[in-house]
Amino acid sequence: MQLRGACLGLALLAAPQGAQAAADAGTAKAILMRSVAFRTVQGAGQVPKLAAYYADVLRQAGFAEEDIVITPMGETATFAATIKGRDAALKPLLMIGHMDVVEADPKDWTRDPFVPVEENGYIFGRGAEDNKYDVAMMVATLAQLKKEGWTPRRTVTLLLSGDEETDMATTRALAARYKDAEMLLNGDGGGGLLNEAGEPVLYQLQAGEKTYADFEIGFTDAGGHSSAPTPGNPIYKLAKAIDRIAAYEFPAMRNELTQASLALSADRIGAAAMRCAAILSGLTREGVEVDRTGRSGPVVEVYPAAALKLWDLPHQGYKGREAANARRRAALVQLIEGALPWLNLGEHAEICAESDDALDSVLCAAIAGLALRGQIAEIPSEHHEAAAVEGWIALPARH
Numbered sequence: 001m002q003l004r005g006a007c008l009g010l011a012l013l014a015a016p017q018g019a020q021a022a023a024d025a026g027t028a029k030a031i032l033m034r035s036v037a038f039r040t041v042q043g044a045g046q047v048p049k050l051a052a053y054y055a056d057v058l059r060q061a062g063f064a065e066e067d068i069v070i071t072p073m074g075e076t077a078t079f080a081a082t083i084k085g086r087d088a089a090l091k092p093l094l095m096i097g098h099m100d101v102v103e104a105d106p107k108d109w110t111r112d113p114f115v116p117v118e119e120n121g122y123i124f125g126r127g128a129e130d131n132k133y134d135v136a137m138m139v140a141t142l143a144q145l146k147k148e149g150w151t152p153r154r155t156v157t158l159l160l161s162g163d164e165e166t167d168m169a170t171t172r173a174l175a176a177r178y179k180d181a182e183m184l185l186n187g188d189g190g191g192g193l194l195n196e197a198g199e200p201v202l203y204q205l206q207a208g209e210k211t212y213a214d215f216e217i218g219f220t221d222a223g224g225h226s227s228a229p230t231p232g233n234p235i236y237k238l239a240k241a242i243d244r245i246a247a248y249e250f251p252a253m254r255n256e257l258t259q260a261s262l263a264l265s266a267d268r269i270g271a272a273a274m275r276c277a278a279i280l281s282g283l284t285r286e287g288v289e290v291d292r293t294g295r296s297g298p299v300v301e302v303y304p305a306a307a308l309k310l311w312d313l314p315h316q317g318y319k320g321r322e323a324a325n326a327r328r329r330a331a332l333v334q335l336i337e338g339a340l341p342w343l344n345l346g347e348h349a350e351i352c353a354e355s356d357d358a359l360d361s362v363l364c365a366a367i368a369g370l371a372l373r374g375q376i377a378e379i380p381s382e383h384h385e386a387a388a389v390e391g392w393i394a395l396p397a398r399h
């Protein structure tokens with residue numbers, strides 16, 4: 001499943017009780033690597049073995065035998081692991097994922113799909129993302145919480161299906177068995193985010209999904225002959241109906257989940273966007289013309305890292321105080337002086353090497369200068385309308 005819906009951070013699950021599941025990335029990665037090696041495609045009979053492996057991990061973390069239930073279903077199985085809540089009257093919180101993967105023919109793959117390998121910080125293998133990555137994250141988090149003696153107010157259960165990619169019989173069985181839940185968080189939607197320094201910012205589980213609805217519209221008429229079309233014949237009526245549907249704009253809607261998701265994401269990743277919105281509305285209030293496309297007026301939106309990339313310069317891991325990042329930043333400043341002869345940092349090179357804020361400010365100003373001289377990439381005409389509303393990031397023109 002690839003849809004990304006409204007998500008709640010896993011942090012929300014742990015935070016109210018004050019427990020801090022220090023996500024042990026090493027453990028999660030080890031679980032993921034082991035998981036990928038189980039060839040859990042339909043018919044291979046490997047799902048129960050993978051389930052037994054997860055049970056093992058959780059038992060070692062302190063889960064009692066009776067809190068882990070593996071239920072065989074044909075050649076596959078369902079998996080349930082529970083941390084009992086303090087208040088038995090409260091409905092449980094469920095987390096879900098799937099253990100099976102889509103078939104993978106080694107002939108179609110550069111690497112063996114069932115031999116997990118790590119290259120340049122990426123893990124390759126069937127299911128490395130969908131869904132063993134998220135399952136590994138959930139199993140590792142529950143193991144950690146258990147080790148820390150976490151007792152939630154309401155019961156928390158991890159449910160894993162075993163044929164989500166094919167028949168979904170295990171999915172239906174779990175849905176029937178665990179239907180009375182307070183909330184369900186889906187590990188097959190959501191995902192994680194790293195910042196530019198490669199540090200974890202946010203990990204999300206899907207709490208709801210926007211879906212679609214089919215409607216059937218029909219028009220009938222008494223009929224007649226095409227040599228004498230009637231003014232209100234069904235084809236004309238249908239054309240008008242389609243026009244009206246096309247013109248309809250759905251109202252923006254929000255609910256508890258989208259608001260919680262936005263609040264959490266805004267805390268972690270929205271600060272820059274909100275600051276920009278505040279500056280733009282402040283300028284508008286003062287009577288300054290704000291053209292979100294940046295094609296006129298004094299405001300232009302820029303993105304230093306993207307510009308660095310276009311200039312073929314290192315564009316990642318140069319922010320923050322960590323020694324490695326500081327070294328990368330110092331090297332970057334030297335490269336900038338070589339690659340952009342028109343940008344003379346002069347005596348300011350030192351402060352740019354010291355502070356990513358200073359360096360970014362200089363880069364922003366430099367890109368704005370290019371925009372002023374028209375040396376930035378054109379906005380494709382089909383994007384003019386959207387850019388006027390949503391804004392457009394000015395990037396240096398490629399030469």
Ligand SMILES: [Zn+2]
Binds near residue numbers: 001098131164
């Ligand atoms: Zn999936």
